[in-house]
Amino acid sequence: MPPLLSCALVVLPVHAGEFVDKLRESASLEIEKSETDALFRQAELSQKYVAALKSLEERVRTTGDLDAIIRVREEADSITKSGEVTSHGDKGITDLREKYIAARTVIMKDADTARGKVVESLTRAIREKEAALTKAGQVDEALAVRKEGEQMLLELSAGTQNQGVEFEEDARATGPTELKELKEINVPTTAPALFEKPFSIKGTWLESMTLPPLKQRISEQVVLGDRGKKKWPTIVLPKGTVWSGRDTRIFSSAAYIVATKSSFERLKFLGDLASDSYFVNCSFDECTLNRGGGWWGWDQASKYYLENCVVGKSLASAWNVVDNGFRVRTSVFEKVELPTVSFKEKEPANYLNHPWFRFENCRFVGCKVPSSFVLVTRDCIFQDCVFVDDEGLKEGQKPIDVVIYVGPGGRYDISKLPKNVTITRKPDTEWKGGTIPTAQALRDMMAF
16 A cells, blocks of 8 residues: 555644544545446446356257246346346356356455555554654644544445454354354444534535434435545434434435434435444334445445334335345334345355344344244244245255244244254243343333
């Protein structure tokens, strides 16, 4: 990497904001260069894959199989439009797809590695500047550099912060994948300046801000951040925030949301690539959490972290391992039709210990539960729930055994599990782990 930070040890009479802005400008150029290179490589790869599919179509045509030709064309159309593959399992398609996905993964990892190196270099520069200022007796200036530097690192770390790595389990294993302790997720602790009237902003919210505890009815879409302008704000919602809408969109184009003890009703949260949201002790009523926007890069593109939350009536219709990342802990779901979960031709067993694809120690009450959703739960209690088949759940190569704790009532109508999947039901009275909260207990914690 170029020596853009070589002056970091020199104590200059420069305001902290100016120092950090210079670092940000240099780093942004490096990141933009690597991202542009990745975009060109991805476009070239997609063109080669589509060309290979056209050649495959010619070979299939000689067999007279019209349906197979349609599937090849659908794969090509999907790649042209979004860069994503279909679920078609024809051997000719899957053989080509494996090569495409492998090459695309290399491009994604290269871009992520380049960004990580920039962030690592910035971190060193900020720490060195802090130390130099402290030794020179400029403690307040050192604290200011730390504060503004941490905010910059949060912005530039998009895609590397809390990025879960999918470790391949031993392919020779014949038994169920061993469950391991999940990596902790760090909720951002940045506290931007208070901004009293955010809803007076015309257009996109571009700056980081802490909002007052507003009781706000939202009638028009709210857009957070602008990737093109390199504006990546952190929006902090404090205790007592109440937002309600009419299926109104809250779109994180390039932003982080951090909410604590807040309430949301009839809102559609959407996040583009690396725009992650963190909700602690919040309630959701008729809200959805999903992927939005058109940027690609890595799996679990838009991530949601929920801890001690209460979710009622809706969540999402469908999630997949490419678009959606989620880590949900000690939360309660009431009368929710839970989403189906697609592993997108990937090995489901490889996600059993993934830190961004898991519901743990949660309680589900009166919910409709697809079989694919069960695969992303761990140590959860289900009361008065109806379990149903998910026709889209594909068979992997490795066995999976998921244990669920079921209370009285409800129905278990799952009858079409893949051969490698086992769901073991135990009565909730056998649960021996820590306390799984009730909805009332979590509402009492919110206390507003």
